[in-house]
Amino acid sequence: MQSDNSIIKEIFKGLSFSNEEIKIIESVFFKEVYKKGTVLLKAGDYVDKQYYILEGCLRSYHIDNHGREYTVQFGIKDWWMSDYTAFFSTSKAIMNIEVLKNATLYRLTKEHKEYLYTKIPRIESFFRKKLERAFAAFQERILSSLSQPASKRYINFIKTYPNIEKSIKNYHIASYLGITTESLSRIRKELSIN
Template identity: 80%
Template sequence: MSLDNNISKEIFNELSFSNEEIEIINAVFFRETFKKGTQLLKAGDNVDRQYYIIDGCLRSYHIDTQGREYTVQFGIKDWWMSDYTAFFSNSKAIMNIEVLQDATVYRILDEEKEYLYNQIPKIESFFRKKLERAFAAFQRRILSELSLTAKQRYLNFINSFPNIEKSVKNYHIASYLGITTESLSRIRKELSHK
C-alpha cells in the first residue's frame, strides 16, 4: 500500500509538497504491519531499509559473544529505525530489530531514498536534520550512561518513554539502562515510597 498525502505530511512534518512530489513519495514508501515478536532484522543480515513507525513499538538490540542482550533503542510513533552502522557503511547488520507491540511502519529502501533526495532536495535536508538530532540524542545517552546513576537514567527513561514502560518486558528496560532487572525493581520500589 502506498503512502497517502496525510501520512506524507506526518512523516515530513512542516514540509509542503506539490502533487507531483506527493506522487514520488507515494512510489517509494510502503506500509507494512507486523505482529508482536516479529524479527525485522537479525545480526548478519544485509541492511538496505529504514522504517518509519506509525504505531506500535520496536526495539533494536545487540547480542554480545556471551549471549547478553543490550537494548540500544526503543522505537515508537514518529521515530525512524534501522541498523544505521550497517545501513550507512554498506556492511552486515550488528543489531537485531524486533517488534515489541504490534506495529505499522512505512519502509523505504536505500536506493529509493537516494532517488527521493535527487527528486525532492528538501527531503535530503529534512533527513540530515533528523540525523543530527538523533546523533545528539545518542551522545546524550552515552554521557548519561557514563555520568548518571541508575535511578537518574531510569527517571530519564520514563520521561522519554512515558507510554512504553507498561508495554515492554522489564529485562528490555533493564538492558536499555545497563542494569539488572533486580536493580530496576529496587529503583521502582524506592521511587514508589516517595
C-alpha cells in the same frame, strides 16, 4: 504506498509537497504491518531499509559473544529505525530489531531514499536534521550511561519513552539501562516512595 496525504504529512512534518511530489514519495514508501514478536532484522543481515513507525513499538538490540542482550533503542510512534551502522556503510548488521507491540511501519530503502534526495532536495535536509538530533540524543545517552546513577537513567528513560512500560518487558528496560531486573524493581520502589 496507498494514496494518503495525511500519512505523508505525518512522516514529513513541516514540509509541504505538490501533487507530483506526493506521487514520487508514494512510489517509494511501502506500508508494512507486523505482529508482536516479529524480528525485522538479525545481526549479520545486509541492511538497505529503514522504517518509519506509524504505530507500535520496536526494539533494537545487540547480543554479545556470551549471549547477553543490550537494548540500544526503542522505537515508538513517529520514530525512524534501522541498524544505521550497517545502513550507512557496506558492513553487515550488528543489531537485531524486534517488534514488541504490533506495528504499522513505512519502509524506505537506501536506494529510494537517494532517489527522493535527487527528486525533492528538501527531503535531504529533513533527514539531515533528523540525523543531527538522533546523533545528539545518542551522545547524551552514552554520557548518561557513563556518568549518571541508574535511578537518573531510569527517570530519563521515562521522559524519553512515556507510557512505553505497559508495552515492554522489564528485562528490556533493564538491558536498555544497563542494570539487572532486580535493580530496576528496587529503583521503581525507591522512586514510588519519594
